[in-house]
Amino acid sequence: MGITKGAHHIGLTVPDLMATRNFFVDTLGFEQVGEVSDYPAIFVSDGTVMLTLWRANNPEQATPFDRKNVIGLHHFALKVENLETLKTLYQTLLNTPDVKIEFAPESLGNSPTHHMMCYIPGGIRLEFIALAS
16 A cells, blocks of 8 residues: 555646636535635535635636646546436536536446546546446
8 A cells, every 4th residue: 555545635726716616616516615815725625635726826827727738737537426426417517607528428448437527617627437336
């Protein structure tokens, strides 16, 4: 076993702090667990992982997310309870402003695990995974 024990939090720089906060809280059911208004940052959690959302200093001039050409985050993945939850989430995200679906729920390779990929408000790439039971 490794020396670490899982993720404590993931920090994301976003162009619109409230739009990203609202996506996690209103769409995914996260809870806002803190805020530092002069930073500015908002902390949200699903009870398992915490996300730190920082607003870019100059959102209009910030470099957009580019998973293929910038060293760092390619995407991050969140687990959902089951395939039915994944399908329901997909339907919700189809009608969620500023969310772009990359692909609908599908099998992950030849495994019974399913996943989907999208871009959330601010353009960060997010994967949702329903592990096979």
